[in-house]
Amino acid sequence: MELVQIQRRLVDYTKSLFMEGFLDAQFLQLQQLQDDSNPYFVFEVVSLFFEDSEKLLNELTIALDQPNVDFKKIDSHVHQLKGSSSSIGAQRVKNACIAFRNYCDVQNIEGCLTCLQQVKQECYLVKNKFETLFRLEQQIMASGGSVPTIELGF
Amino acid sequence: MARNGGVAWMRTTEKIDGYDLSTSDTEEVHVLAVDDSLVDRKVIERLLRISSCKVTAVDSGRRALQYLGLDEEIQKKETNGFDGLKVDLIITDYCMPGMTGYELLKKVKESSAFREIPVVIMSSENVIARIDRCLEEGAEDFIVKPVKLSDVKRIIDYTTTELREGEQREGARARRRGINKRKQREGDDDLSSSPPSTLSSSASSSPSSSIQSAAAPLSPSTLDSPTRRLKMTSSE
Numbered sequence: 001m002e003l004v005q006i007q008r009r010l011v012d013y014t015k016s017l018f019m020e021g022f023l024d025a026q027f028l029q030l031q032q033l034q035d036d037s038n039p040y041f042v043f044e045v046v047s048l049f050f051e052d053s054e055k056l057l058n059e060l061t062i063a064l065d066q067p068n069v070d071f072k073k074i075d076s077h078v079h080q081l082k083g084s085s086s087s088i089g090a091q092r093v094k095n096a097c098i099a100f101r102n103y104c105d106v107q108n109i110e111g112c113l114t115c116l117q118q119v120k121q122e123c124y125l126v127k128n129k130f131e132t133l134f135r136l137e138q139q140i141m142a143s144g145g146s147v148p149t150i151e152l153g154f
Numbered sequence: 155m156a157r158n159g160g161v162a163w164m165r166t167t168e169k170i171d172g173y174d175l176s177t178s179d180t181e182e183v184h185v186l187a188v189d190d191s192l193v194d195r196k197v198i199e200r201l202l203r204i205s206s207c208k209v210t211a212v213d214s215g216r217r218a219l220q221y222l223g224l225d226e227e228i229q230k231k232e233t234n235g236f237d238g239l240k241v242d243l244i245i246t247d248y249c250m251p252g253m254t255g256y257e258l259l260k261k262v263k264e265s266s267a268f269r270e271i272p273v274v275i276m277s278s279e280n281v282i283a284r285i286d287r288c289l290e291e292g293a294e295d296f297i298v299k300p301v302k303l304s305d306v307k308r309i310i311d312y313t314t315t316e317l318r319e320g321e322q323r324e325g326a327r328a329r330r331r332g333i334n335k336r337k338q339r340e341g342d343d344d345l346s347s348s349p350p351s352t353l354s355s356s357a358s359s360s361p362s363s364s365i366q367s368a369a370a371p372l373s374p375s376t377l378d379s380p381t382r383r384l385k386m387t388s389s390e
Contacts, residue, residue: 026300033200033303041200048193079249083278084193087300 003145010136011148017133022126027089031149039141046130049088053123056081060116064109074112075104081119093122183313184208184239188218188246188258189276194299198245198276201306208239215253215261218246224265241271243294243313248277248284256288263292272316274309276301 001009017023034041056077063074082097096119103111137147185207189195195211202209212218219225222241244262246255253261255275263269272294277284285296294313297305 026302029300029302030197033197033204038200045193045196048196052191052193076251079278080191083299084191086278087191087194087197089300 003140003143006136006139006143007145007148010133010140011150013133013136014150017129021091022129024089024091026086028150030088043134043137046088046134049084049090050123050127052084053081053093057116057120057123060119064113064116069107069109069112071104071107075101078104078119090122090126093119093126096122182206182208183242183310183317184210185243185245185310186218186221186241187211188213188215188244188250188255190214190247190250194247194301198301198306201301201303202245202310204303205306205310207243207310210239210241215246215250215255215258218244218258219253219261222262222265222268224261224268241268242317243272243274243309245274245276245297245309247299248275248279248288256291259288259291259293272313 014023030042030045060074060077063070063077078097078100082094082101085091085093085097096115100112100115100119103115140147183206185202187195187198187202187209189198189211190213192213195213199209199211210221212221216225244258246258248255255277259273259275262271262273269292273292274295274297275288275293276297276299278299280298288296295309297309
């Protein structure tokens, strides 16, 4: 495939992620922080997020499995996950965390378990999306091209 | 000034890692960033560096105090604690385990050595009571997360302005002292007139247009921040 075609595909793919709510404007903020001196910035931050989220999701799974559920601890973990997902623009993960915290507030274990599944699912989905995104970027860079960024208000 | 070898838990993003030989006279603002989230630390660090700041990022309020030399449990003989660079601005997350950003703010404002350093609080929760509490305790500003480039640029711009004005005020004061001394020697007892101020607080900041989000334009001298507007419009 020609460079121009891959670049086009990346732009369209990125736009679709916004349309489907996977990403929000904060992701564009991250892209603005990437340049020739820091060409992998977005990739690095996103990678950090997934390392972080994996740990948090494991802790949450364990915490909800306890005979006496510590809702304060769970809330703290979800708050963290909400924060970091928000920082990278992973909107659906963030929203799932907000719902999770609501069930935490009322100490509803069933609700929390459902939400945990939801959050895991959203993390899994957006991770796949990012992988596709980065793969396209890699192809572009390998062909010597520059990664196009999309404008606000497209 | 002697420097120690740098400690594992903090990172100064200059390539010369802790052995920076520049003084605080340089243009660059040195920011101490405090956040327990690794993702957020990486982002804020980049936001600050892209805004031409030197950054030291730490993961807790405790580490921040250690860096400043305010940790009670560590005896400091030198005034500079860990011999870090002079800090021009502290930007800290509110919600952190152990010491919250609010508690860090209080400790900084209680210290005679560091109370002049502006402290900015970041929080994902946009709670008016929380914002007010922080501002009352002396916070310079309050940013709602996620932090955007425009937020950082606004803060750096007025920190730079205040630093520059502070230096100009110092210079003007020193000049007045010099002139007064001369007048005393000449037997002139009219000390009330001071020389015309050379302060011209025209801090021209031109935000790079292409990366501004649709936020309010920067006007550092009027401190055009949402929190200030908020404070002015809230009923007493």
